[in-house]
Amino acid sequence: MNKQNSELSRAKIFSAIKAANPTVTMDVKTIEEEALDILKESEFARPKLLSEDATQALVLRIEAGLVIGTTCEKISTLDELPHLVKQFFSKHALPQEIKVQSIDKLEKLNWEGIATDSDIEKDNTVGLCWAEYGVAETGSFVVHSSPKMPILLNFLPLYLIAVIPKSKILHYMDDYALIANEIAKKGETPRNMCLISGVSGTTDIEGVLVQGAHGPEILHIIIVEDQ
Amino acid sequence: MHVNRPEDFNKNVSKALAQPDLKMIIRRTTDKAETKRAEAVANFPDFENARKQGQKVKDHTIKYMDHYLAEFEKNALAQGTIVHWASTGEEASKIVLDICRQHKAKKVTRSKSMLGEEIGLTHAFDNSEIERIETDLAEHIIQLAGDPPSHIVWPAMHRSREDVVKLFREFHADPTYSEEITDLVRSARRDLRSKFLTSDIGISGSNFLLADSGSSCTVTNEGNAELTITPPKVHIVTAGIEKLVPSMAHAVPLLRLLTRSATGAEITQYNTFHNGPKRANDADGPQECHIVLVDNGRTKMLAEGMEEMLRCIRCGACMNHCVVYKHIGGHAYGSVYPGPMGSVLTPHLNSLKVANKQTHACTMNGRCEEVCPVNIPLPTLLRSLRAQSWQKKYEPLTNRFVVQSFAMMAKRPRLFQLLSSCGVIFMKVFSRKGWIKTMPFTSGWTRNRDLIEPESTTFMHQYKKIKNEKMKKAKSDGA
Numbered sequence: 001m002n003k004q005n006s007e008l009s010r011a012k013i014f015s016a017i018k019a020a021n022p023t024v025t026m027d028v029k030t031i032e033e034e035a036l037d038i039l040k041e042s043e044f045a046r047p048k049l050l051s052e053d054a055t056q057a058l059v060l061r062i063e064a065g066l067v068i069g070t071t072c073e074k075i076s077t078l079d080e081l082p083h084l085v086k087q088f089f090s091k092h093a094l095p096q097e098i099k100v101q102s103i104d105k106l107e108k109l110n111w112e113g114i115a116t117d118s119d120i121e122k123d124n125t126v127g128l129c130w131a132e133y134g135v136a137e138t139g140s141f142v143v144h145s146s147p148k149m150p151i152l153l154n155f156l157p158l159y160l161i162a163v164i165p166k167s168k169i170l171h172y173m174d175d176y177a178l179i180a181n182e183i184a185k186k187g188e189t190p191r192n193m194c195l196i197s198g199v200s201g202t203t204d205i206e207g208v209l210v211q212g213a214h215g216p217e218i219l220h221i222i223i224v225e226d227q
Numbered sequence: 228m229h230v231n232r233p234e235d236f237n238k239n240v241s242k243a244l245a246q247p248d249l250k251m252i253i254r255r256t257t258d259k260a261e262t263k264r265a266e267a268v269a270n271f272p273d274f275e276n277a278r279k280q281g282q283k284v285k286d287h288t289i290k291y292m293d294h295y296l297a298e299f300e301k302n303a304l305a306q307g308t309i310v311h312w313a314s315t316g317e318e319a320s321k322i323v324l325d326i327c328r329q330h331k332a333k334k335v336t337r338s339k340s341m342l343g344e345e346i347g348l349t350h351a352f353d354n355s356e357i358e359r360i361e362t363d364l365a366e367h368i369i370q371l372a373g374d375p376p377s378h379i380v381w382p383a384m385h386r387s388r389e390d391v392v393k394l395f396r397e398f399h400a401d402p403t404y405s406e407e408i409t410d411l412v413r414s415a416r417r418d419l420r421s422k423f424l425t426s427d428i429g430i431s432g433s434n435f436l437l438a439d440s441g442s443s444c445t446v447t448n449e450g451n452a453e454l455t456i457t458p459p460k461v462h463i464v465t466a467g468i469e470k471l472v473p474s475m476a477h478a479v480p481l482l483r484l485l486t487r488s489a490t491g492a493e494i495t496q497y498n499t500f501h502n503g504p505k506r507a508n509d510a511d512g513p514q515e516c517h518i519v520l521v522d523n524g525r526t527k528m529l530a531e532g533m534e535e536m537l538r539c540i541r542c543g544a545c546m547n548h549c550v551v552y553k554h555i556g557g558h559a560y561g562s563v564y565p566g567p568m569g570s571v572l573t574p575h576l577n578s579l580k581v582a583n584k585q586t587h588a589c590t591m592n593g594r595c596e597e598v599c600p601v602n603i604p605l606p607t608l609l610r611s612l613r614a615q616s617w618q619k620k621y622e623p624l625t626n627r628f629v630v631q632s633f634a635m636m637a638k639r640p641r642l643f644q645l646l647s648s649c650g651v652i653f654m655k656v657f658s659r660k661g662w663i664k665t666m667p668f669t670s671g672w673t674r675n676r677d678l679i680e681p682e683s684t685t686f687m688h689q690y691k692k693i694k695n696e697k698m699k700k701a702k703s704d705g706a
Binding site for chain 1: 255
């Protein structure tokens with residue numbers, strides 16, 4: 001019954017649109033060309049970056065405090081990561097425990113002295129994830145859902161460390177949209193593509209900003225030179 | 228829950244103006260939003276170009292709406308999403324509830340969606356056996372308080388910290404006894420955390436629907452959308468058909484505009500594109516994904532030449548900058564959408580007959596149009612609704628009598644001048660020390676503030692006098 005009603009509503013909606021715009025072309029090529037023309041304006045309709053170099057622009061943005069609750073640092077090899085994580089624990093007086101995304105490049109590091117596992121639970125304190133991309137324009141990192149990337153890893157912990165490979169830092173969100181389009185063409189679009197730009201925050205009570213509303217309160221981004 | 232009705236607008240306004248703290252509470256947030264937006268725009272020299280581009284994206288999609296709707300449906304189905312269509316809000320709510328019942332859902336979590344309010348989804352759940360849990364902090368507050376939202380971005384703007392303290396102490400399992408805002412937020416985090424993880428179904432709205440991929444995009448600062456959607460087995464999206472854009476690349480310019488216009492931030496913390504149910508072996512995510520595409524008056528707006536209003540991306544900038552909204556708040560409008568955008572939308576979603584008074588609650592100062600990220604000519608649309616309201620004889624008889632009398636006089640200059648002169652004398656009779664406290668026929672004004680004493684003569688009289696003096700001076704200078 002619901003399906004029938006839905007189809008009836010669909011027909012009603014399409015016929016109402018047609019009736020409102022009876023003369024509009026439905027030539028797909030024309031529509032696509034018009035849509036592409038609009039995108040050509042993006043170059044003159046987006047904010048200036050803080051540096052021409054994407055990595056530098058992302059770092060400057062975070063250092064200027066423009067990405068809420070976020071700090072960042074750079075490392076030359078991934079082997080340095082456990083040491084940085086330990087420093088992060090000391091800085092925030094945290095227990096030496098971390099939920100690590102279950103991927104080889106993170107799991108195979110020397111985590112001696114730190115309890116690691118990848119089971120996401122209700123009240124995790126610190127999470128560590130590997131970002132697919134970084135975006136300088138917004139100070140974002142991007143994660144894609146997959147068998148090895150539980151989306152909740154980025155939302156349940158109170159502290160989150162995200163590693164971004166330097167070569168994957170893009171200048172603008174438009175650049176990421178192009179990549180997403182290529183992924184779609186290959187039929188490999190993941191269930192979720194999350195652009196995360198800072199920590200979970202709210203201004204819902206008297207307009208006062210509070211970090212850690214539902215997700216992380218502190219985010220630390222580590223940029224790693226290419227492996 | 229007491230909900231104001233749009234047809235009682237004047238009564239609602241009186242009630243709002245009688246609340247001593249309301250104006251201060253509203254301005255605390257809207258003034259901050261106004262300042263922060265101005266800063267964000269100042270830091271983005273090409274903001275005007277961005278607005279033009281954003282407008283073009285929306286106009287293009289609206290122009291080819293049937294093409295993009297078909298495209299979206301095809302691609303959403305290919306992702307494994309089940310697509311539903313609803314002509315009315317009632318139909319949309321029924322579809323959502325039926326899905327929940329098919330899955331024997333006992334509780335659902337919901338991230339903020341104004342469309343959900345518009346289609347009456349919150350009431351539909353409250354009248355059902357299924358528990359509704361709002362996860363956006365502001366929606367959580369108003370759910371506990373039993374209030375409707377009063378702003379589209381900050382729905383609990385009308386509630387003070389003291390109100391929140393009382394609500395959380397009454398309803399939270401492990402409440403805080405602190406009155407610090409940080410501790411209140413922590414209390415909500417504790418209370419909602421297990422609810423996120425044990426919900427049967429997650430319901431979200433969508434800020435953008437991407438036609439070329441069949442994706443829906445959620446935009447939040449709290450991250451509650453992802454926490455609402457990911458753990459349950461089923462995800463239901465409700466979205467208005469005007470949320471379409473051709474692709475992610477077309478959503479990007481609108482993302483740039485949306486947050487800057489709403490809160491003054493450059494981007495929201497969480498922008499997530501949802502593409503159907505979880506893939507095989509995905510670590511988490513819902514197994515089933517539904518999307519309910521809702522018309523509810525949108526095609527009527529297309530037919531009635533109000534397509535510019537379909538550009539709206541629900542940023543709330545128009546209400547943050549509206550002098551009327553800042554005085555009366557959102558509840559006075561008696562509808563889901565308050566402020567200037569609401570005054571244009573409500574007559575279409577409800578009817579002009581019940582919501583015509585809101586179209587007059589505008590000073591025509593043009594601020595809403597100036598700050599609209601997609602250049603919606605809100606004052607022009609309001610004027611057109613006023614004209615329709617007049618033509619359909621929805622105005623009260625007294626208003627019609629006054630306007631028709633004015634029109635009659637304005638066509639007869641001598642009579643107009645005579646009556647204006649009499650009016651000045653009449654007003655002078657009631658004037659004391661430069662102000663008029665009371666006067667017949669003006670109680671609507673003098674109830675809340677004094678009228679200033681008029682000049683001794685009419686405008687026309689003064690104009691002629693000045694003109695004559697100038698002419699005389701010019702003649703004498705020439706001589």
